[in-house]
Amino acid sequence: MEPQLSHRVEGAVATVVIHHPAKRNAMTAAMWRALPPLLDELAHDPAVRALVLTGEGGTFCAGADISTLRGSPDETPGLAVAAEEALAAFPKPTLAAVRGHCVGGGSQLAAACDLRLAEEGALFGVTPARLGIVYPASSTRRLVSLVGPSTAKYLLFTAELIDAGRALATGLVDEVLPEGELGKRVAELTRILASRSLLTQAAAKEFANGRTDRDAHWAAQARGSGDTAEGVAAFLERRQPRFSWTATG
Template sequence: MGKDNEARVSVEIAGSTAVVLLDNPGQLNALTKDMCLQLVGAFAGLSTNDEVSSIVVRGAAGNFCAGIAIDEMDQVLFDRDADGELINHFDLLDKIIVGCPKTTIAVVEGHCFGGAWQLASACDIQLASDNVRLAITPARIGLVFPRPGIERLVRTVGEHRAKYLLFSGAEISIAEAERWGMFTRVIAQGRLEEELAALLGKLAANSPYSIARTNEAINLVRQGEATEGWWEAMWEENGANADLAEGRSAFYSRRTPDYGGLPQ
């Protein structure tokens, strides 16, 4: 890792899965500007890696993330380019995760404070340990939560709960977070790795075409951009796609399907 206090992001690829690790344990894996830039670069590279179908985002040393590093908040959220234009590196990171064509999974354990929930919720799936401590805390320091985080929080928990979470900055129990739908699944800490492995196994066994096009459809529906023309073109393609032919053949032959790669 280099220096013990060095904040960094590492990427490890095993089979079809990439693990993106937030590694800044001295600040509970809070994000620095350099970490945001590393994350954007990592996702850009993994998005075009034909060998990778799933990306897992998690934190080092038993914690997920403590949001934005306070001592780098100006550099992360209010940076300026050479022309003086405002740059929000956290919003750019959110955008590249949401737009990633691969299946993204946040593994959330320990501390999940500040913008950490937004980071996790940008992923397709969130697996949370039952030891998670969750609070969305921008009001404690005079900050407004970023737009993608507010919009996603309102969609997830509703207007009144979003106001409670953002106005108060209160820590809520993992049971409340589960009831409010803030994570896809909440799992006992001792079973987290087992459940993650099982999920990755299911994803690897299923059709890359089906998963990718379904993900695209859900994102377009959420954005209000799923046009009639897009659905018609996708449905035409759907009936003729090679994964469907292989899946049906495998079903009739009672064998494991051998699917191809992601659709172009």
């Protein structure tokens, strides 16, 4: 099978799978290009309320396919940043499910997700120093926001890999699961995410990502959504709420 991004939608959860097992799911230029329009399609699907990004088989993503850098060394970093930014801007909760290697461009994609869950044995690395590549400013800031300046410098300066336990301790991942338990936990957590108010989540995501000038916009969305009334009614009636606001408006 050719290197590709595949996806499926089950219930309210979309899953995007990085598929290039011959090279530990390294991203080709075509795959970087394909991610933003795929995310745009899923963002506009009102049935989708959460998104999972993962890799085929036992690894997440080993970064960019280095063979593509020889032919276009200046193009691939820009494609990776565009894909990363599209993922960070996805208006619904995103979760990276990490097994095996999550390195280079793979770590860029994982960091752009809202949450990161890893299986024991996963390895993480930010490796542009091995190739003499300048890591993008936006990617560096995102990494610093997750792990702090000191750990970000360690990862960038050394290009060393760290294990899942250290990634958890530094804040690079949110949970580490025993081998064989990651899929179950991802399914459980995405069910929770999909059951909550997408209005609350979308506003919180914007604010947490530094967009602090849209209070009036989100107040208007809340007034017109019915989510608050539904949430209060469900609480008083001791039932699960049925939130109706979608990111598509």
